[in-house]
Amino acid sequence: MRRRLGDILVERGVITQEQLTQALQRQLETGVPLGKLVIDMGFARAEQMASALAEQLGLPRADWSAPINPELALLIPAEIMREGRVFPMRSEGSRLTLAMVDPLDIFTIDTVRSITGMYVEPVVATADEIEAAYDRVFSLSSAAQDVVAEIEEEPVEEEPPEAAADAPADSPGVKVVNLILLQAVHDRASDVHIEPREKGLVVRFRVDGVLREEMRLPKAIHPDVTLRLKVMAGLDITERRRPQDGRMKITVEEQAIDVRISVLPTIYGEKTVLRILDKGAAILDLDESGLLPASKKALEQILGLPTGLILVTGPTGSGKTTTQYAMLNRLNTVTRNIITVEDPVEYRIDGINQVQVNPKIGVDFASNLRSVLRQDPDVVMVGEIRDKETAEIAVRAALTGHLVLSTLHTNSACGTLTRLIDMGIEPYLVSATLLGVVNQRLARRICPACKEETAPTVSEESFLDKYGYQATKLWRGRGCPQCKQSGYRGRVPIEEVLIITRSLRRVLNNDPTEIDLLQVAKEDGFRTLEENGIEKVLAGITTIPELWRTVYSLDADEELFVHE
Numbered sequence: 372m373r374r375r376l377g378d379i380l381v382e383r384g385v386i387t388q389e390q391l392t393q394a395l396q397r398q399l400e401t402g403v404p405l406g407k408l409v410i411d412m413g414f415a416r417a418e419q420m421a422s423a424l425a426e427q428l429g430l431p432r433a434d435w436s437a438p439i440n441p442e443l444a445l446l447i448p449a450e451i452m453r454e455g456r457v458f459p460m461r462s463e464g465s466r467l468t469l470a471m472v473d474p475l476d477i478f479t480i481d482t483v484r485s486i487t488g489m490y491v492e493p494v495v496a497t498a499d500e501i502e503a504a505y506d507r508v509f510s511l512s513s514a515a516q517d518v519v520a521e522i523e524e525e526p527v528e529e530e531p532p533e534a535a536a537d538a539p540a541d542s543p544g545v546k547v548v549n550l551i552l553l554q555a556v557h558d559r560a561s562d563v564h565i566e567p568r569e570k571g572l573v574v575r576f577r578v579d580g581v582l583r584e585e586m587r588l589p590k591a592i593h594p595d596v597t598l599r600l601k602v603m604a605g606l607d608i609t610e611r612r613r614p615q616d617g618r619m620k621i622t623v624e625e626q627a628i629d630v631r632i633s634v635l636p637t638i639y640g641e642k643t644v645l646r647i648l649d650k651g652a653a654i655l656d657l658d659e660s661g662l663l664p665a666s667k668k669a670l671e672q673i674l675g676l677p678t679g680l681i682l683v684t685g686p687t688g689s690g691k692t693t694t695q696y697a698m699l700n701r702l703n704t705v706t707r708n709i710i711t712v713e714d715p716v717e718y719r720i721d722g723i724n725q726v727q728v729n730p731k732i733g734v735d736f737a738s739n740l741r742s743v744l745r746q747d748p749d750v751v752m753v754g755e756i757r758d759k760e761t762a763e764i765a766v767r768a769a770l771t772g773h774l775v776l777s778t779l780h781t782n783s784a785c786g787t788l789t790r791l792i793d794m795g796i797e798p799y800l801v802s803a804t805l806l807g808v809v810n811q812r813l814a815r816r817i818c819p820a821c822k823e824e825t826a827p828t829v830s831e832e833s834f835l836d837k838y839g840y841q842a843t844k845l846w847r848g849r850g851c852p853q854c855k856q857s858g859y860r861g862r863v864p865i866e867e868v869l870i871i872t873r874s875l876r877r878v879l880n881n882d883p884t885e886i887d888l889l890q891v892a893k894e895d896g897f898r899t900l901e902e903n904g905i906e907k908v909l910a911g912i913t914t915i916p917e918l919w920r921t922v923y924s925l926d927a928d929e930e931l932f933v934h935e
Contacts, residue, residue, distance in 0.1 A: 376405055379423045386414045417497040418821075418851070424474075425495040433460065433470040433496035435856040438584040439504060443467075446487045449505075455479035458501045465489050470496035470504070503853070544595030547588065548603070552630075554585065555647055556623045558855075563647065565600075567593050567640035579815045579862050580688065583855070597634070597641050604632045612636055618715070629717070648717050655697045661863040663903055669868045670809060674701060677749075679806035680769040682756075684781040690813045690864050691778045692717055695752060698776060699723060702750050711752040712739045728754070736761045744768055753777040759795045766796055769804040783900070784810040784869035785888040788879065802871075802879040810900065811866040814907075814917040815859035821851035822911065831915045838905055846911040863912055865904040865922055869897055 377391045386394075386409060394408045401408070406424060409415045415423075425432045443459040444452070446467075452458055456472040457479055467489040471479070474493040484491050551574055555563045560576035572588040588596075601608045604617035615634045622628065631646040657667050673681055681698070683691045696718055703709060703722050714728035714736070724746075726739055736753060737760045743751055744764075755778045756762045769775045781787045787808045791801050825847045827835065835842055848858025869875075872895045878887060889897075904918045 374427055376423060376427050379426055380409065380415060380419075383419070383423060385419045385423065390414045417499060418849070421472075421495045421497045421500075428474055428495070430474055431494045433494045433500060435460075435500060435504065436850070437461065440587070444505075447483055448486070451479070451482060451486075452501075452505060455482070456498055456501055457483065458496070458504045459483075459487075460494070460504075462489065466492055468492050468494055470494055470501055472496060472498050472501065499851075542595065542599075543592055544599040547592060547596055548599045552621060552628075552645075552647075553623055555645070556626060556628060558585075561647060563645040565596060565643040565645075567637065567642060569639055572596070578855075579857075579859055580813060581815070581857070593640055597643060600632060600643055600645075601634065604630075606632070606634065611641060629715075631715070655693060656700050657697050660694060660697045662866055662868075663906060665898070666809075666866050666868045666903065669807070669870055670698070671701070673806040673870065674698060674774075676774065676806060678769060678772050678774055680765060680775045680777070680804045681806050682787055682808045683776070683778045684784065684787050684808060684810045685812060686780065686782070688813065689811055690862070691811070692754075694809060694811065694864065694866075695776055695778065696720070699750075699752055702774075707749040708747055709750040709752070710743045710746055710748045711754070712736055712743060713752075713754040737764055740764045740768070744773070748773060750774045750776070755779070762791060762794050762796055766791075766800050766804050770800065781810065783885065783889075784808040784867050784897075785892060786885045787869075788875075788888055789883075789885050798879050798882070802876040805871050807871055808869040809866055810869070811864045812900065812921040813862045814865050814904070814913045814921045815857075816861040816863045816913055817846055817911065818848040818851060818854035818858055818860040820853040820860070821849040821858065822846055823849050827915075834915060835905065838901060840905055840909065842909060845908065845914070847914055859917075863907065865900055865907065865913075865918070867898060867900045867903060870895075 377386075377395065380386045381388055381391055390409075390412075394405055394412060394414065397403070397408050397412070398405050403411075406420050410417055410420055422432055437460075440461060443462060447457070447459055455476060458470045460468045460470050462468070465488075467483070467487055469480070469483060469491050471493045472495075473479075474495055480491050480493065551563060551565070555576055558576055558578055560578050561580075562577040562582075564573075564575040564577070564582065566573045566575065567590065571590050572593045573584060574586045574588070575582050575584050577583075598608055601615070603621070604619045606615045606617045614636065616632065618629065618631045620627070620629055629648040631648070633644045633646075635642050635644075657670065660667070662670070673679070683694050683698075685691050699709065699711070699720060703720060705722070708724075709722070710724045710726065712726045712728060714730075716725045716727050719725065726743065728734060728736055728739060736755070736757065740751070740753060740761065741764065751765075751768055751773050753761065753765055753775065756765060765775050765777055779787055779790065781790050787810065788801060788805070791805070792798055823846065824844045827842055827845050831845065832842075848854060848860075850856040850858050854860040869892055872892075874891050874895055875888065878891050883891075889899075893899075900922050901918070904913075904922050907913050908915055908918065
């Protein structure tokens with residue numbers, strides 16, 4: 372005998388007996404299904420109702436963690452998916468897994484079975500989940516359908532490269548490229564990977580630092596897509612054996628987008644990677660940067676000084692440039708002459724003089740920096756210190772009355788001091804010019820739409836105890852359509868801010884090791900990446916697995932990597 376939905380909700384602690392009584396009374400008055408009433412009355416969320424309904428009917432709950440196959444969406448007319456609130460999730464042989472808001476809708480099940488010729492296995496989903504899946508995939512599927520149809524009707528041939536430059540706006544390659552760029556911007560992707568495989572073409576997006584598969588296309592469309600991108604970026608469309616790099620400017624939904632492109636020949640054809648830079652994105656201020664209050668206060672103190680060197684460090688993709696721009700935004704006033712030397716200029720800021728490095732004509736960081744210092748600057752930002760010559764000029768500029776900002780690839784704030792010395796900068800110059808170091812990583816932020824409390828695991832408790840912390844509850848993202856079931860949306864910096872104190876300046880003159888510097892810095896109140904990261908975990912901003920993924924390197928205690 373099937374259990375009643377209301378009883379399941381009460382047993383699960385989703386609603387109280389009193390709330391169930393109220394909902395049943397309202398059902399008698401209106402005739403509206405109980406599940407809808409409970410949601411409309413604010414007693415339960417749609418996800419909780421879907422889980423309870425799945426238990427009542429003995430059906431699985433829809434699992435959206437696996438990539439959605441766009442081609443399946445082509446099997447069912449759009450109006451049936453919309454009206455019947457269903458979505459085809461996956462197929463295996465003659466069986467089709469169909470996400471449904473109402474798994475008892477026999478009419479829709481029969482219709483889908485008749486159209487597809489497949490046996491339908493319903494799973495329970497919410498209306499929002501199906502709507503998100505539809506919005507995410509249907510545009511991709513429509514374009515894929517057009518492309519597949521064109522290929523089947525008129526196979527794509529190895530056309531001469533000259534023809535690609537004159538490709539019509541409705542050609543398969545043009546339509547697919549436009550769709551990929553539109554979807555990438557909509558999904559906040561930082562990178563797009565277009566990868567030829569043995570039997571197809573795979574498109575992957577990197578969102579919040581993690582790659583995910585978005586769609587698969589027939590292998591026959593690959594040459595058309597690659598040639599279209601080469602034309603847009605002004606690359607050599609006749610060259611298919613050597614890597615090529617370029618860039619292009621596009622407008623997507625009235626947003627100005629700068630795209631860097633890299634083409635790499637592989638055994639299955641040319642792989643293309645697009646780096647997407649939204650030039651219209653707002654430049655963050657320090658108040659919006661995600662830094663802890665103590666870190667922000669320390670950084671503001673050294674930004675208020677008229678001369679010296681401030682470095683932002685971390686590996687590639689750790690948000691160094693974003694932090695630099697936030698600092699520049701804070702310094703940007705009519706009383707300061709600010710000049711930057713960048714490769715490339717990623718974001719444009721009104722009121723700041725930004726210079727583009729061009730190594731092809733011999734205009735590198737060092738030569739540009741020399742010219743910049745003759746322009747009477749108050750603040751100089753150097754995109755990156757890559758060699759001894761650039762480091763020496765930056766230090767000299769700081770020594771002669773300028774505030775200099777730059778980045779450096781190091782793994783820790785204290786390690787930055789020894790790295791400068793190893794590059795050939797005299798310790799007394801480092802001591803005299805360096806004001807502070809911001810070392811950071813980027814961790815994914817818990818999705819606010821599906822954030823929920825959870826008990827720490829044994830390994831998480833052990834990890835917290837190792838650093839002197841205890842917690843009876845933590846937070847995680849349950850997974851929802853807004854975060855594509857990942858539990859994360861957006862990223863937040865995990866930072867450590869090292870102020871060069873008098874104690875550190877004294878130690879610098881005695882050939883210190885990184886451990887020596889760390890010990891002195893901690894005595895002066897320095898907080899490490901690990902400590903600040905744990906603070907953001909306890910505040911419900913990110914998770915301990917994210918700290919393990921982003922903050923800890925191979926020289927960390929191996930016990931920290933014991934995952935359950």
